[in-house]
Amino acid sequence: MALFNPLLLGIAKTHLLARKKQSAIAALGVTFGIGVFIIMVSFMTGLNGLLDGLILNRTPHVRIYNEVKQSERQPIEDLATYKDKAHIIHSIKPKNSQLKLRNGLAIRAELRKDKRVKGITPQVSTRIFYQAGAVQLNGNLAGMDVLEEARLFNFQQYIVGGKPEDLASNENAIVLGAGVAKNLSLQVGDYVQIVSINGSRERLKIVGLFQSGLADIDKVFSYCNIGTAQRLSGEGGDYFTDLHLKLHDIEAAAGMAEELRNSWGVNAIDIKTANAQFETGTSIRNMITYAVSFALLIVAGFGIYNILNMLIYEKMPDIAILKATGFSSGDVQRIFLYQAMMIGFVGAAIGLAFGFLASYGISQAPFETEALPTIKTFPVNFDPKFYIIGIIFALITTFLAGFMPSRKAGKIDPVDILRGQ
Amino acid sequence: MMKPVLEARNIRKKFFDPVEVEILRGLDLSVMPGEFVSIMGKSGCGKSTLLYVLSTMDTQYEGELYLAGQALQGEKPNELARIRNQHIGFVFQFHYLLPEFSVLKNVMLPALKLGLKSAEEIEHDAMEKLRLLDVQEQALKRATQISGGQKQRVAIARALINNPDIIMGDEPTGNLDSRNAQRVFDIFREITAEQKQSLLIVTHDQDFAAKTDRIIEMADGSIVSS
Numbered sequence: 176m177a178l179f180n181p182l183l184l185g186i187a188k189t190h191l192l193a194r195k196k197q198s199a200i201a202a203l204g205v206t207f208g209i210g211v212f213i214i215m216v217s218f219m220t221g222l223n224g225l226l227d228g229l230i231l232n233r234t235p236h237v238r239i240y241n242e243v244k245q246s247e248r249q250p251i252e253d254l255a256t257y258k259d260k261a262h263i264i265h266s267i268k269p270k271n272s273q274l275k276l277r278n279g280l281a282i283r284a285e286l287r288k289d290k291r292v293k294g295i296t297p298q299v300s301t302r303i304f305y306q307a308g309a310v311q312l313n314g315n316l317a318g319m320d321v322l323e324e325a326r327l328f329n330f331q332q333y334i335v336g337g338k339p340e341d342l343a344s345n346e347n348a349i350v351l352g353a354g355v356a357k358n359l360s361l362q363v364g365d366y367v368q369i370v371s372i373n374g375s376r377e378r379l380k381i382v383g384l385f386q387s388g389l390a391d392i393d394k395v396f397s398y399c400n401i402g403t404a405q406r407l408s409g410e411g412g413d414y415f416t417d418l419h420l421k422l423h424d425i426e427a428a429a430g431m432a433e434e435l436r437n438s439w440g441v442n443a444i445d446i447k448t449a450n451a452q453f454e455t456g457t458s459i460r461n462m463i464t465y466a467v468s469f470a471l472l473i474v475a476g477f478g479i480y481n482i483l484n485m486l487i488y489e490k491m492p493d494i495a496i497l498k499a500t501g502f503s504s505g506d507v508q509r510i511f512l513y514q515a516m517m518i519g520f521v522g523a524a525i526g527l528a529f530g531f532l533a534s535y536g537i538s539q540a541p542f543e544t545e546a547l548p549t550i551k552t553f554p555v556n557f558d559p560k561f562y563i564i565g566i567i568f569a570l571i572t573t574f575l576a577g578f579m580p581s582r583k584a585g586k587i588d589p590v591d592i593l594r595g596q
Numbered sequence: 597m598m599k600p601v602l603e604a605r606n607i608r609k610k611f612f613d614p615v616e617v618e619i620l621r622g623l624d625l626s627v628m629p630g631e632f633v634s635i636m637g638k639s640g641c642g643k644s645t646l647l648y649v650l651s652t653m654d655t656q657y658e659g660e661l662y663l664a665g666q667a668l669q670g671e672k673p674n675e676l677a678r679i680r681n682q683h684i685g686f687v688f689q690f691h692y693l694l695p696e697f698s699v700l701k702n703v704m705l706p707a708l709k710l711g712l713k714s715a716e717e718i719e720h721d722a723m724e725k726l727r728l729l730d731v732q733e734q735a736l737k738r739a740t741q742i743s744g745g746q747k748q749r750v751a752i753a754r755a756l757i758n759n760p761d762i763i764m765g766d767e768p769t770g771n772l773d774s775r776n777a778q779r780v781f782d783i784f785r786e787i788t789a790e791q792k793q794s795l796l797i798v799t800h801d802q803d804f805a806a807k808t809d810r811i812i813e814m815a816d817g818s819i820v821s822s
Binding site for chain 1: 648754
């Protein structure tokens with residue numbers, strides 16, 4: 176007994192074609208379920224990919240920095256006299272230490288040799304004031320290797336009205352936060368007066384605006400070359416406050432951060448720890464997508480179940496004569512199961528096409544947002560995986576919906592019907 | 597000595613619902629090849645029940661049943677379906693043609709199920725049977741588009757398609773006017789005479805039964821005369 180018996184398939188097909196309207200409505204349920212699944216999953220994962228990309232592509236996998244905090248070991252602990260005593264110390268203050276990353280150059284040299292590391296960039300972060308006439312605005316200036324930042328962390332995606340190269344080639348240039356520029360009524364090409372916390376001043380040319388999409392950040396942060404920042408801080412060429420690492424394998428980030436903390440005694444945080452909320456968001460969005468699609472398919476499944484039940488009730492005499500003339504219970508069962516599966520297959524195929532067209536339409540719709548200056552249309556993920564999942568989903572649902580009614584059809588006793596007429 | 601095509605020994609059957617009633621009380625019966633046998637009796641005497649036991653569709657009975665020498669009692673349902681397909685043809689009071697299919701396809705289906713011949717051969721055979729029953733012009737019409745008498749003749753053609761050893765009928769002329777009933781009888785006669793196929797027909801029709809080779813008369817679950 177072949178799984179797909181052409182004779183039984185032919186009978187199933189004839190039954191369906193004899194009731195085109197009913198079959199079409201049943202298939203439409205599946206079409207709708209699968210179509211919505213494809214649209215939702217393509218759009219959701221597209222959006223997820225975009226948001227994850229924002230984080231994954233722009234954030235260092237491991238950030239090494241210096242944190243101002245109190246010493247973990249207080250001097251009293253080293254005194255032999257009070258060794259076994261309880262220590263109660265009031266009002267502990269943070270230790271006064273440099274912001275400079277200790278052993279920064281050595282760490283950088285070591286990590287450059289590490290095969291797991293794709294790239295490493297130093298940053299100099301310093302507090303500044305933006306001066307405009309009598310007004311001083313608080314700010315934060317980060318000096319960095321612009322071209323490396325662009326290569327590793329897509330810095331160029333944040334810049335509107337300028338190119339990273341413009342900054343790289345000019346030691347007296349700045350990429351000003353969009354919010355700062357707005358507040359100070361400055362444009363690209365203008366000059367801005369920067370005052371560092373130790374009083375030194377610089378006049379820097381604005382070569383671009385920085386727009387992250389977070390207003391609070393854009394109102395405070397600006398970027399310049401690392402040399403400019405070192406000059407403003409009054410420090411030498413070996414001064415930097417952060418090291419940003421990009422790894423070949425993001426999964427290695429947590430282990431790497433741990434390793435750095437242990438071997439160098441520095442603060443190191445990995446991307447997963449720093450952005451835990453994004454993973455949660457992604458998995459919850461995926462869950463909602465699958466739950467909604469599954470619910471729709473169950474509704475479609477009930478539709479098929481209903482229609483098949485009615486069909487079988489109506490077809491009792493036909494089933495009886497098929498059995499009388501030598502079709503077995505299994506044959507009859509398969510005739511009706513095939514019908515359910517055909518409805519499922521055709522419905523799903525149309526649903527996939529419909530889902531593809533609709534998500535293509537969405538991918539062409541304009542989508543402009545402050546946060547993503549380089550994105551112009553909605554992000555849609557056309558991964559063929561979802562289409563395969565969709566059709567398997569549909570076939571399983573329709574199989575289950577068709578199974579009970581068709582088993583009932585197989586069990587019909589022909590004698591009851593043939594005698595009754 | 598010819599062997600009977602159908603033989604039943606001591607067939608017993610009880611109905612349990614609502615109370616236990618013995619509807620067949622130890623029947624013996626045999627049909628020879630080419631024999632045209634009718635079963636008569638009052639309503640409720642068990643003649644239809646007997647026919648469905650003999651047809652292999654009803655398996656809830658005691659006793660022995662042989663078709664062309666093969667024992668049928670205790671066979672699996674799928675095997676019985678195959679035996680029905682190949683060796684037994686059925687004609688009922690109602691035609692039971694599948695309304696979605698053409699007349700030709702209706703006749704072809706049991707042979708397609710049997711699967712011994714190619715689709716072309718089966719189509720050729722089906723046309724032959726339709727010609728034999730004088731409904732070949734209707735072959736491509738839908739089963740719902742032909743008259744009642746024609747439907748019954750198509751149903752007979754379907755019963756003949758696999759050249760069964762025996763054709764069983766449950767009131768095959770019950771729904772027909774006398775002209776069509778006579779026609780069906782003539783066809784049955786021809787089949788037994790030419791093809792040496794046996795016929796076992798349950799009927800109420802005295803005139804019809806009188807013209808058959810042998811009448812089995814039943815009363816209260818037993819055979820009174822045969």
